[in-house]
Amino acid sequence: MRTNNRILKITEVKFPKIYFISNNGDYRVIDIKKLFKKIELREGDFGYSILVDKDMFNSVELIDKSLAWKNVSQKMELPNGEFIDLYFHLDPIVTIQNSEFDSNPTNFLNYGKSIKQIRRHLVKISQEELGEKIGTDKQYISKVENHKTDLELKTLRKIYEIGLDKKVCIAHYDTQDVLKSFANSILEYKFLEWADEKKLDLKLIEGIGDQIKDFLIENEIKSNEDLSKIELEKLIELISSKHSLSFYHHPYTWPIQAKLIMNSDWVTLISLQKSISKSHLSNYSKIEKLAREEIDGDLYQIH
Numbered sequence: 001m002r003t004n005n006r007i008l009k010i011t012e013v014k015f016p017k018i019y020f021i022s023n024n025g026d027y028r029v030i031d032i033k034k035l036f037k038k039i040e041l042r043e044g045d046f047g048y049s050i051l052v053d054k055d056m057f058n059s060v061e062l063i064d065k066s067l068a069w070k071n072v073s074q075k076m077e078l079p080n081g082e083f084i085d086l087y088f089h090l091d092p093i094v095t096i097q098n099s100e101f102d103s104n105p106t107n108f109l110n111y112g113k114s115i116k117q118i119r120r121h122l123v124k125i126s127q128e129e130l131g132e133k134i135g136t137d138k139q140y141i142s143k144v145e146n147h148k149t150d151l152e153l154k155t156l157r158k159i160y161e162i163g164l165d166k167k168v169c170i171a172h173y174d175t176q177d178v179l180k181s182f183a184n185s186i187l188e189y190k191f192l193e194w195a196d197e198k199k200l201d202l203k204l205i206e207g208i209g210d211q212i213k214d215f216l217i218e219n220e221i222k223s224n225e226d227l228s229k230i231e232l233e234k235l236i237e238l239i240s241s242k243h244s245l246s247f248y249h250h251p252y253t254w255p256i257q258a259k260l261i262m263n264s265d266w267v268t269l270i271s272l273q274k275s276i277s278k279s280h281l282s283n284y285s286k287i288e289k290l291a292r293e294e295i296d297g298d299l300y301q302i303h
Contacts (some may be wrong), residue, residue, distance in 0.1 A: 005093045006065040015054050018067060022096050030099035032057070035090075038098065046074055047088040066092040111156060112147040118164050119145075133163040169302045183267035191291055191299045195266055198290075200224055205257045206273040206286040207249035213243060228258035250276045 005023070012019040016033040033051060035041075050057045050069055063186040068089035075083045119130055119141075143149040144159070151159075160168045173182035184192065197268055198204060200223040202213045220240055221227050227235075232255055239251055253276055260269040265273055266287070273285035284292070291299055 005096065007062060007067065007092050007095065008065070010060065010062055010067070012172050013058050014159060015057050016051060018060060019102060020033065020067075020099075022093075023065075024060055027102040028096065028099040030095055030101045035095075035098050039094075047072060050088070063087075063089065064091060067095055111151065112145045115141075115159060115164070118160075118166060123164050130159070130163045132178065134158050157208040167302070180263070180265045180268075184264070186300055186302050187266060188297070188299055189299055190295055190297070192264075192266070194291055195261075196264065199261050199264070202227065204261055204290065205254050206252060206276055207251060212239075212248070215239075217288055224258040224261045227255055228262045 002302065007020050008023050009021045010018060011021060011027070017029050017031050019027070019029045022028055029089040036048065036051060043052075044088060047069075049072055050060075056069065056071060059071055060069070063070070066089050068087055070087045073085045076086050077083050091149075119125055119127070124132075126138075127145070128138040131137045131141045140149075154224070157168050160166045167228065169186065171182055171185040173185065189219055195204075202216060202224060203223075204209050204224065205227070208216070216222075216227070221230060221235075221238075232252065235255060236245070236251065239245070245251065253272065257269060257272060260266075260272065270285045270288060273287060274283075288299060
């Protein structure tokens with residue numbers, strides 16, 4: 001069995017608590033104030049200052065798999081008479097032993113909550129009925145939904161695909177931009193690379209072909225970046241000088257599409273283009289069609 005004796009990542013610092021992930025995958029939290037009281041670390045002792053100064057407390061970082069404060073240091077004399085600076089750190093074993101399981105961590109894969117919501121509001125079956133579908137009982141489903149048991153991937157798939165008749169995909173996201181990064185994670189990386197290389201091309205816009213692209217370029221709208229910055233009134237005035245508005249296909253959406261492209265919000269762009277496309281012969285958006293002409297294979301990681 002793997003020994004739980006290292007800290008892999010600090011997930012949040014909220015005085016006087018520090019949230020972290022240990023090397024066996026547990027999300028845990030330690031109250032430093034309670035720890036210092038337990039080990040009888042008092043004011044004036046080395047390291048106690050982190051409880052006096054919150055900014056100092058918040059400077060904690062992970063060094064050699066342990067919680068450490070580099071700005072809290074003291075000199076130590078070596079046997080040869082030389083001095084070295086030692087920074088304050090907590091032994092990872094002591095930290096883990098004095099921490100608690102974080103039952104509701106931020107950024108945690110809460111499959112229990114997801115299963116419960118789908119079961120109750122979409123599929124509308126009881127815990128007992130879900131248990132019967134996958135060959136278990138109500139008590140086990142209750143543990144899963146309340147996150148009191150770990151699940152292997154094959155068990156998770158069985159619950160979703162057999163019990164709830166849903167497909168499972170492994171997605172990912174960045175905490176700074178949850179929606180866009182989560183949505184884009186279902187796309188193949190080759191599509192993301194292709195789209196990023198093409199993002200300045202006006203022909204990615206639903207409603208813009210060669211003729212309109214050339215006209216826009218002649219009028220100093222040379223890329224999607226330019227189009228994303230133009231005021232809608234000025235765009236409508238410009239294109240109306242050449243043709244009536246009925247000649248164009250949803251020109252009011254062009255700056256919006258350009259903004260989505262420049263922000264690499266590809267899934268939202270695809271949805272928007274599908275909603276305004278004239279074609280009933282294809283289920284693909286314009287950017288999907290263009291990508292399929294140049295990219296072999298699937299554009300999505302899910303089917």
